[in-house]
Amino acid sequence: MRRDAKKRGVGGVMLLQTVVRLIAAAGIIGFSVTAFALVKMVVLARARRSSAGFSAFRRGVPGIVYFTTPDCVTCKAAQRPALRALVKQLDRNVQVIEVDATDRPDLARQWSVLSVPTTFILDRDGKPRQVNHGFASAAKLLSQLQRVS
Amino acid sequence: MPDALGKVDHSSLKVNQGTIIVLLLVSFVANVPWLTAAVAVVMVAGTMAGRPGFFFIYSWLLRPAGIVKPNVLADNPEPHRFAQGFGGVVAAISALSTLLGAAVFGWSLAWLVIVLAALNLFVGFCAGCAVYYWLHRLQVPGFSKNPPTGFFPGMRPRT
Numbered sequence: 001m002r003r004d005a006k007k008r009g010v011g012g013v014m015l016l017q018t019v020v021r022l023i024a025a026a027g028i029i030g031f032s033v034t035a036f037a038l039v040k041m042v043v044l045a046r047a048r049r050s051s052a053g054f055s056a057f058r059r060g061v062p063g064i065v066y067f068t069t070p071d072c073v074t075c076k077a078a079q080r081p082a083l084r085a086l087v088k089q090l091d092r093n094v095q096v097i098e099v100d101a102t103d104r105p106d107l108a109r110q111w112s113v114l115s116v117p118t119t120f121i122l123d124r125d126g127k128p129r130q131v132n133h134g135f136a137s138a139a140k141l142l143s144q145l146q147r148v149s
Numbered sequence: 150m151p152d153a154l155g156k157v158d159h160s161s162l163k164v165n166q167g168t169i170i171v172l173l174l175v176s177f178v179a180n181v182p183w184l185t186a187a188v189a190v191v192m193v194a195g196t197m198a199g200r201p202g203f204f205f206i207y208s209w210l211l212r213p214a215g216i217v218k219p220n221v222l223a224d225n226p227e228p229h230r231f232a233q234g235f236g237g238v239v240a241a242i243s244a245l246s247t248l249l250g251a252a253v254f255g256w257s258l259a260w261l262v263i264v265l266a267a268l269n270l271f272v273g274f275c276a277g278c279a280v281y282y283w284l285h286r287l288q289v290p291g292f293s294k295n296p297p298t299g300f301f302p303g304m305r306p307r308t
Binding site: 017018021022025028032036114115133134 | 174177178179180260264267271272273274304305
């Protein structure tokens with residue numbers, strides 16, 4: 001009987017330890033996800049500070065800043081066609097500002113662009129609201145634009 | 150002149166990273182450092198064989214079942230091998246430290262491997278690859294590859 005009680009006690013301690021570790025794991029994962037979200041916010045904040053630099057931006061129309069390079073295959077094969085389709089669909093209700101990151105490394109640095117294609121969604125005032133690292137489909141860009149319009 | 154790039158199936162890398170994350174999480178939650186040791190052995194063995202340690206899960210199970218499709222990109226395989234080998238060594242030190250009683254240090258190293266694998270899996274940034282390219286810039290012998298043109302060292306290239 002005493003042995004059973006001891007067994008139950010050991011089992012209880014092990015269960016408690018597992019629960020504590022599970023909570024710790026959830027906490028670390030939660031912290032990491034929050035940290036990543038913060039980094040994304042910092043990227044957007046940095047981009048916001050330098051967004052005044054686009055003289056081509058027409059106020060009152062949401063836009064997309066599209067970072068590319070001449071040898072980016074995805075840009076040519078996927079991102080540019082997606083942007084063309086979007087412009088065709090939205091006509092004058094969207095503007096696309098294309099930036100060659102090799103030509104403007106200063107802008108790529110200011111906007112924290114680490115790979116191409118990277119697209120930023122700008123609201124009507126030219127403030128960056130969303131960032132897509134890598135290819136973003138026309139449907140995704142459209143839904144992001146609708147959110148800032 | 151940029152290096153001629155090889156072909157890397159990034160789906161197999163992702164499956165490998167996902168498996169490592171899950172197994173190390175189970176190892177931590179269940180307090181089983183032997184599982185960390187086993188993961189380390191598979192990672193190091195995979196590095197020596199020149200492929201992801203848990204490649205068999207991808208090639209025997211997930212790819213034939215159509216659950217994961219190949220995503221072959223022009224990339225250097227060497228930095229990924231280096232990253233896995235480095236992760237395997239860190240996992241091995243983690244298991245050894247935990248088994249020898251330095252639990253906090255040991256599990257911290259296991260978490261380091263989990264976080265870096267997650268960074269690669271979810272964000273596309275391979276920290277081990279970045280270290281490889283950094284060592285290449287420092288002209289350390291054995292680290293001969295340049296990052297793919299137009300990409301930040303360590304970032305996953307696109308198709």
